[in-house]
Amino acid sequence: MKKIFKFSPILAVLLLSACNFKYTYEIQGVNNMRGGGADGDLWEDPSGIDDSGTYDIKIWVDEKIESLTRSQIGSFEMAYGGKYTIKANIEPMDEGGAASSMLQDVQSGADIFCFAQDQLSRLKVAGAVSKITGSLKTFLQDTNSADSIKAGSINDTDLYALPVTSDNGYFLYYDKSVVSEDAAKNMTTLLAALKAKNRTLNFEGRSNGWYAASYFLGTGCHSNWTIDPISGKFTSYDDNYDSDLGVIAGKGIREIADASVVSKSATLSDKCGAVVTGIWEYEAAKEQWGDNLVCAEMPSFTVDGTDYHLSSFDGYKLMGVKPQVDSKKASVCRKLAQFLTNRASQLERFRTVSWGPTNVAVSEDPDVLAHPGLTALRDQHKYATQQGQCPGAWFVALQATATAIETGTSEEEIRNILHTYSAGLDALKSED
Amino acid sequence: MQEKHSMGMAAKRRIANTFAYIMLGIISIVWILPFVFLVFQSFRVESTGVVGYVFPHKWGLANYVFLFSAECNFLQWYFNTFIIALFVCVLQTAMQFMMSYTLSRFRFKLRKPLMNIMLVLGMFPGFLTMIVLYQVLKTVGLTGDNAVPGLIIVYVASSGMGYYVSKGFLDTLPKSLDEAATVDGATKLQIFFKVILPLCKPILIYTILTSFMGPWGDFIFAACIALGSQTGMNVAAGLNSWLQPANISANFTHFCAGGVIVAIPVMVLFMFLQKYYVEGVTGGAVKG
Amino acid sequence: MSNKYRIDNVAKVEPLFNKRDEELAALKEKRASSSLKAEEYVTSVEAVKCEALDGVIELLKTEKHELALAKKDLEAKVKEIEARYDVADKAHEEGSMDQKAYEAEYKTIRNELIPLHKELLDYRKDLLKKDQGIIFAKKDKLEASIKKIEGLLKANKANCKAKEIEKEEFLARKEALEAELKELEKAKAEVKREAVANEQAQFLLMSKGQKFGYKFVRFFESIPEKVGGLGKKIAKGLKKLVINIGLFFKGLWDTFIHGDWKTKISYFIMGFGSIARGQWLRGILFLLFEVVFILYIVLFGGHYLGRLYILGTVESVTGDDGTVVYGENSFNILLYGVLTIFFIIAFAYTWYVNVKQNRIAEQIIKDERKLATAKDDLRAMVDKNFHTTLLALPTLGIIIFTVLPIFFMILVAFTTYDANHNPPLNLFGWAGFDNFAQLFKWTNSGGASFSMTFGQILLWTLVWAFFATFTNYFLGMLVAMLINKKGIKLKKLWRTILVFSIAIPQFISILYVSKMFASDGIINNAHMWIQRTIFKAADPQPIPFWDNQWLARITVIIINIWIGVPYLMLIVTGILMNIPADLYESANIDGASPWQQYSKITLPYMLFITGPYLLTSFTGNMNNFNVIYLLTGGGPKDINMFGNAGKTDLLITWLFSLAINDSNYKLAAVIGIMVFIVVAVVSLVVYNIIPSTKNEEEFQ
Incomplete structure (x- = not known):
């Protein structure tokens, strides 16, 4: 027993440092504030509700944009000239898991959260997302691509979520030292090229x-x-x-049932020469293949002599606002969600984590147009299908x-x- | 056949033992290799995803540095789990002991029914009740950010049901001990503390050890009770979240490094207390 | 009546009792018409009873005699057969019988003897029964005689002295009889033990197949008996219950009627009587409990209890401005409704204790004894009632965190609680047996049905549990024997290496191992490399460990060996050391091969000792969530299965994915209940088959 206690000083130090880290972390978050949104980025609430005040708001976003979101909330407060004080409780939550967690307990779940579009109907049934109508809906329709609004809608008409990214689809990454540009256009030639070099295509087809x-x-x-x-x-x-x-x-x-060349994985691995996945693997692919990285549309496949181009889903990530009991908080949550998905915020997110925008203005930003991954998604777009709800x-x-x-x-x-x-x-x- | 007969007993034994050594060698390698691989992976710095090779191309401490950096909540998770494990090992041992001591030393009317009821309750799959426990804890505000005390309560509350092993041990202590003390005028409380408890060191340590280990591996319940809160997350749930499809490419080596750090305290405890653990496992199975 | 005295020949005893009953009725009539004095009545009644009992004893004696004769015959027969052993021995010695025939002869004799021995034991059992019957009858007769004497004493005081002596004598005889009865019980237990031993001996003589078959048959043979016994027990229990309930209310009523005013007030204000009598500690606790209970019901529980029958009707309303007005929450109604029921039960019990306390206190005051003070109460908590004190907290924890949730989930199986009826926004309601009906609906509207999927998963769960348990068991034993082999050095090192794998949390090691077996994992890379470089294969294929259903199933079992063997190794090591060394020594002298030593000594011993462990490990493996969930997640998925189930899904992992991924709590609850039933049935069957059903008192 005595021996256990010998470790206690070490553990105590560990514990102290744990608290310390957390503390400095929050200070940094506050100092990171940037300027408010430009004109035309803010939706003006026509209801005229007096909702100024201090609010505790729980937010679930992907861990990659956790600190960015924190600073964006700072910007939000500044943009409204101190009308709102947001005590944000930002927790990292992956977009796939957000719905399950919300469904487990809607009331204790996040007030504002990001999720993948295929979860929308589940969330709607459970009452975890509120319906967006009136001028906010119009505002969103005006500033975002039509497809992204569709993605946040049920039966294409009722809007339940704000679009965050347009990049929740997949395309082909490959290593051009292994696969030539021509070979990457067709599945058969792609697989042959990979096999020749003993590399794999990572594809969860x-x-x-x-x-x-x-x-x-x-x-x-x-x-x-x-x-x-x-x-x-x-x-x-x-x-x-x-x-x-x-x-x-x-x-x-x-x-693609040939397991020696197709690996059932949607992530990079050391042996792969090509991978079908989304924009979220871009950084990792860039790191692995460097200048040899090519992002391209999906290849075609050949059956009985006819070519068919592989399709994909045009998927979106959305932001949901939970229905609130308190109408003032509901109003502030909407404003905040609107702010977090507006032009400036989307641009900022693109700059930091390369997320593809849904905002029309940001989509035309030269940097966005130049991004290889997003370009590949745009190229694939003509073959892609709206994911809709299922x-x-x-x-x-x-x-x-x-x-x-x-x-x-x-x-x-x-x-x-x-x-x-x-x-x-x-x-x-x-x-x- | 002829050859075998000509061999002496010693030679025969030598061959048998060589064979046994080879087997043991293979077994040891099979059992230890995955951990060695895990440790190797935790030192891989050239990429963070899953790879199909064992030896990192570039070695480094980057993954460990990441765990202890400000951008990672690992220390928070680790601290939470440590606190939980600490409380649980004390309280759970106490609860289990109260139960097993009573069932072993006292004969009262509800004893058999109680044991049977606990046996039947144990046949229900535990996950089923997770959502209910969540709601019960939520009522008293012990979910989300406050998940740590909530988890402690969940782990401890029903631990009386795991009385088998320590009861098995207590059953082997002769009843005459109690009787002698009773004759001397000791109350039952005094008998418990002065006579029985000192004899229970092995099984006490076993119980403490196992209950300390439990919380480190719980990634289901802990995630459910914490409901996404980093302040309330335990290390298993946190590490598990790194292996979700969206995160694994960026975090697999972090997971390996985290796994190594989680394994360290438990392994250290094991190193020192292995003897008691062995006694507990054997005793529990044979007598329980 | 006849049964009490263990009489077989009911036909003969009927007239005896009939005659007695007639005479008793006649006496009763006489008494009613007051032509008989009370004392005389008693004496006559007892005399009639004595007479009848004499008849019974006579009958019993005859029956016993017959039995003894039959037993003797049988014994002679057994001896006769046993004599054939000697004949065979002789023939064998002389060489007129070869080894094979000799052994065969021995076997036939043994086989003939086995049922006879059993029959013999049955006779002994029956004889004892007769003895017992005789004693019962004698005892009753004595009791009747004593009453008769008492009657006589009252009626006629002249004969006083002699009768008094006679009575004393009878009492002494009664005592002697009671002692005899106790002896008899012991003899009975002895016979029972012998029967068990006999059965075991018979069992040991069988071959393995026979053994299993025997147990199997025995188990099912015993079912009717058990079910019958159970039925009888239930009927008896019910009767007892009804009587007890009657007595209970009568007791409550009597206490109220006969009690003093303090007691009467305590019926409404709990603890009043205790406080008034100076037992303030108990009193205050009672009172406090009542206050808390009333507040709880009025402020909180009553509402939920009242809505339990419908689980809520007020729907939530969402507004276009992002607001919501939550209606009733079915989940909370069910949860707090159940909680309230639990609380009411607890209250009712406490109230009863409170009333009982008053009754006891009144009795104590009447007897002029001292009432327990608060100090006495506190002292009793650590002494006389120490077990209650110790159990209070663990039991409370189990009730709130295990019993209540399980009760709740059982109820959920009878509701419509799923993704579409998910509180707080949506209500769910009662569904009766609809969810269970799905288990028996063999066709769905095409596609995968719940019942088929359930059947498949159940089958795999059992297969998995079987292999997971026994592969671990035998390989663990093998490893332990290797380590403990004589002459092996560094025992501690080998053991420590294995034990370390226990120390690392399963989710880390299993997750890592599952990645190792992926199609681009370490194992497959090595495999491909070997194929390519050593076998010069042109187009090596990775092994689809997780994609092929059979391979996936085999792989999980193999990886489970890696996980489970260290535990088994530890357990087996402990037991191996307990096997008496002389068993092996004598086996060595006899020249038994290591395999023979293993199969004749080690294995039977192990199986006997670890029987219960095997059972718990089997049921534990049926619910082995971690291994399956972390290795395969239930996959490979199968289109022919309902609810996203996969080929390696166990019931428990399927339940989990239904509940967590699909929020289908109602079906998860149904599966949970089925898991319980399966585990219970398996436990019951196995518990009856394994030999070592241990007596817990044995070790003290």
Whole structure:
């Protein structure tokens, strides 16, 4: 027992330093404040509610922009000339997990939070996002791309979230010392080039529905889900994956079932020569491949002599504002969320973490236009499909479908797999 | 056959032992290699993602430096977990001991029913009740930023149900000890503290050790109770969040370094208290 | 009646009792018409009873005699068969019988003897039963005689002295009988033990397959008996319960009627009586509890309890300005409703204790004894009632943090609580058995059904638990034996290396290992390198550890060995040291090979000692969340399975993903209940099959 206590001084020092770090950290956050937003960045609330005061606001954002958000809140306070004092409690939360945490306890969850667009309907059902109407909606529509507003809307009409980034899609990164520009245009040649150099393509085309959809969407399949505007539940769907087009996609997937060259991963690894993933891997790819890094649109794939260009999802990251019991706080939260997604904030985020903007003005910024990753996304845009809203389980169903297809799967078998997929869709609808 | 017969016992044994040494060598390597790899990875500085090789191309302390830097909450998580483990090991041991001592030394009407009820309760999967526990703790304000005391309560409250091992040990202590003390006029409280407790050192240390270890590995409950709060997060939940798809490329080596640091206190404790742990595990299984 | 005396021949005893009952009825009539004095009535009644009992004893004796005769016959038969051993021995010695035939003969004899031994034991058991019956009858007769004498004494005082002596004598005889009865109990226990031993001996003679089959058959054979026993027990329990409830209320009523005014007031103001009688500590505690309870119900619990039947109707309203007015919260209604029920039960019990305290206190005052003071109460807490003091906190913790939540989740299985009925915005309601019905709905509207998926996952869960338990068990034993082998040095080092893997939190080691087995992980890289450079394979493929369902299942079992063996190694090491060394020594002298020593000594001993451990480890593996969740996350996913389940999902991981990812709490609760049922059934079956069902008192 005595021996345990010998360590106590060390631990005490550790503890003290832990407190210390936290403390200095907060000071830095405050000093980091930058100037307020430019004219036209602020939405003017027509309701004229007197909401000045001090507010405790809990915010969940990706850990990459945690400190940036802190300074942006400082800017917010300055932009409103000290009308609001925000005691922000900013916690890092990855956008995929935000919805689950919000659903666990809406009331204790964040007041303002970022999430990936496929979570919108879940959040809406649970009452974790408030509806945006009136002049704020108009303001957002005026300043952001139409697609990004659609992404935050349910059934394209009711807006429930503010667009944050336009880059929640995927494209192809490759190492040009391994793959030539021509080879990267087609899956077959891409895989051959990689195999020749004993490198891999990291692509979750068979192990993740979100990526697997690229094949089906590429042949012209669609799966559209309708949401009941009141309850937010999925009521019906229009899906043609179980068709000849789907079979073509299935045949295409057989090619990436070759595990010796396709690695089921959406991140970089030391052995990969190409990777299909989103903008969030840009820094890591840049570090790994340096000047050899090329960002490009998705390749095409060839089935029975015909080329089909791989599609992708045009995905967005959104910011939700939780419905508040206190109408003043609700008003301030909206203003703050608006501020955090406006032109200046989006530009700042692009400059710091290279996130693609949804703001029309920022999209035309020369630096944004020059960014290779965002350029690749723009190039891919013409093949991409609006992600829209679909049940989370649909992605898993699609994943299971793609996983079931192996290199040797016959056309007949592909048809059967798609029948099974199609038969399971009813179960994904909300029960009542 | 002929050859074997001509060999002496000693030679036979030598061959058998050589074989045993080879086996043990292989076993040791298999068991220890993943940890060695983990340590190697924690010193890799050329990239932060998952790689398919063992030896870093460039060695360095960058990952450890990151853990202790201001931009990382690791120290906060670590501190939280340490506090939780400290409280839990004291309180849980106390609770378990109260339960096992009573069930081992006293005979009262509700004893058997109580044991049976606890047996039945133990058959329900624990995760099921997580959401309820969250709400119960929320009612008293012990979630989110205050998750540390909340977690302590959750870990400690039901720990009476894990009485088996220490009861098994207490059952082996002769009852005559108690009887002799009773004859001398000691109250039951005095018997507990003066007679029984001093004899329980091995099992006490075992219980303390296991209950100290528990909180370091809980990444489900802790994340649920903390609900995203960094102030309330424990180290397992925090490290686990680094392995989410969006973070893993930037954080895998940090995870490895964090894992090494988490393993250190527990391993150090083990080094010194291994004897008691072995006694506890063996005793618990045989007698429990 | 006849059963009490263990009479088999019911037909014969019926008339005896009938005659007695008739006579008793006649006497009763006489008494009613007052043609009989009270004392005379008693004496006559007892005399009739004595007469009947004499008949019973006679009958029992006959039955016992018959049994003894049958037993003798059987014993003779057994001897006869046993004599064949000697014949065989002789033949073998002389060489007229070869080894094989000799062994076969031995086996047949043994097999013939086994049922006979069993029968013999049954006879002994029955004989003892008869003895017991006789004693019971004798005892009752004595009691009747004593009453008769007492009646006589009252009626006729002249005969006083002699009768008094007779009574004393009877009392002494009764005491003797009671002692005899105790002896009998011991003999019975002895027979029971022998029966068990006999069964064990019989068991040991069987081959492995036979053994398993035997246990299996035995278990199912015993089911009707057990179920029947259970039914009887339940019926008995219910009867007892009804009677006790009646007595309970009668007791409450009597206490109120006969109690003094302090007691009466205590019915409404708890603790009043105690305070009034000077036991202020208890009194104040009672009073405080009542006040807290009333405040709780009025201010908080009553509302929730009242809404429990519907779980809320007031919906939330969201406004366009980003505001919300929350309606009723079904979750809180259910939670606090359950809490309130728990509280009411606790209150009712405390109230009862409070009333009982008054009754006891009145009795004590009546007996002119001293009431316990506050100081006495405090002292009792650490002495007489020390166990209550010790249990208070752990039990309270278990009730609030285990019992209450489990009760809550069981109720959730009967509600519509899922993603679409998620409080606080949405309400959920009662659903009856709808969720359970899904388990039996074999077809869904095409696609994957819940029931099929449940069946598949349950099967895999059992298969997994079986392999996870036994691979660990035998490999752990192997490693322990290697380390403990004579002549192996550095024992402590080997052990420490393995033990260290316990010290590292599982989530770190398992997560790391799962990355090692990925298609671009260390293992596959090594594999590809070997393929390419050593086997010169042109197109090596990585091993799809996590993608192929069979490979994934095998891999999790193998990695689980890596995780579990160190624990087993420790446990086995402890037990190995306890195996008596002389067993091995004599085996060595007999020239037994190491394998024989293992299979004949080590393994049976281990299995016997670790039976209960194997059981807990089996059920533990059924719920082994960490390994599956961290290694595969349940994958590979399968399109034919419901609710995103995968091929390596256990019930527990599936439950988790349903609850956390899909917020489908209602189905998670159903699965939770099914897990409980499966674990309980498995435990029951296994517990009945394993040999070492240990007696906990054995060690003290």
